[in-house]
Amino acid sequence: MRGKQYAAIDIARYVSALLVVCIHVYPFAGISETFNTYFIQTLCRLAVPFYFVVSGFFFFRKWDPDEEEANEAHFKRYEWRILKLYLIWSVIYLPYVIWNYASQGFSFLDVFAYIRDFVMTGSYYHLWFLPALIVGMWIVYMSYTRKGLGFTLKLALALYLAGYLINVYAPLWEKLPYVSILYGFFTKTMGTARNGLFFGPIYLALGLLLARTRRLQVRASMLAFLISFVLLVAEVTLYIRLGIMYDLSCMFLMLVPATYFLVNGLLAVRMPYRRQYTIMRYDSLLIYTSHILFVRILFLLLPDANLVVYFATLALSQLFASLVVRGKERFPVLNNLI
Structure with missing residues (x-):
């Protein structure tokens, strides 16, 4: 029997990954320093605590006293x-x-x-x-x-x-x-x-x-x-x-x-619940873990274009995640990345 699925949680996982990228890129730094600070230190700071709480919930949901x-x-x-x-x-x-x-x-x-x-x-x-x-x-x-x-x-x-x-x-x-x-x-x-x-x-x-x-x-x-x-x-x-x-x-x-x-x-x-939400769950982890691979290179090429670097990082991270998720059945070794 399949376990209970939480669609809203999987969607929020994906959004949280996008917010984590913001923390490391400062997308609005060149537009408004004040807005960028508040955006990073309020909304974006929810992302990692969210991951911890969700991890604790799903771990202890399987707990049998x-x-x-x-x-x-x-x-x-x-x-x-x-x-x-x-x-x-x-x-x-x-x-x-x-x-x-x-x-x-x-x-x-x-x-x-x-x-x-x-x-x-x-x-x-x-x-x-x-x-x-x-x-x-x-x-x-x-x-x-x-x-x-x-x-x-x-x-x-x-x-x-x-x-x-x-x-x-x-x-x-x-x-x-x-x-x-x-x-x-x-x-x-x-x-x-x-x-x-x-x-x-x-x-x-x-x-x-x-x-x-x-x-x-x-x-x-x-x-x-x-x-x-x-x-x-x-x-x-x-x-x-x-x-x-x-x-x-x-x-x-x-x-x-x-x-x-x-x-x-x-x-x-x-x-x-739809299968796409499960894919979003995998994508969120892969975007979280892989995005710095692209951030470092993109900032070398575009040192002062934070917003451009942000969207380029998302595109490349999502592409990487999609390749891993789609290829993991053909190449089982890719399962080790998630």
Whole structure:
């Protein structure tokens, strides 16, 4: 019997991939710096938390409280699948890593830097989602199996709040005496709080919550999402006014309720499922993982044409995704990319 399908979620996955590309291209930078900042730091910042929440929901939807061994086997298969995906894409991006180090003057210490990044922040900067998913899922899984849902939500929220203080207020920590030393040590060892320890668990735990509880009605969820999003815009405005907004700011407080209510509403949407939605699900992952391959080259050719680079990146990423999805039956090795 075929499992329940969620058309709205698969459509939103695809849209989220397009928003992730925006984060790395800044399409409106040459048109309006203010609009570009708000667009990136509000709407686009929902994309990765959305992926985490959806990942948590679909993982724990298969959870059986009475089947401990089956749950553990499911967890191990999941972690291995994500790890394999991460290793494959890390190999694909290795020439770009070498390119980066060579352009800056390669040194032996770069090997250790790469090992740190591979574990903490991603083997290439946009791939951080995959190791964060592995670590975050381990934290949520272990916490839930041992302490239950309530403890897991509290732990995940505490980790996120710690990460929020590190991530959002980084410009302040860099200026404070003594604190700047501790912050410098943190960045040298962990790189960023946007990882599987601080960032991932809360959104995966929200996915767990959605998997173990009943849905709110669509209208109530979307109203709550709209209120949360307005508050997110206000939060971002506050950080801009305080002069602490910077490129890597992403762990905003209102992202948590906004993402929760958004996913809750999308899960409650009922619409006929079509095969195209499954293809969009595959496309979203392939666009997410592959788009930087094209961004780097396009910006070399068109350094000041952000909007053009954005649409060209989408076209090339979608073409790549279509070739993989269509070719995976004939060439099964391509299944390793998704």
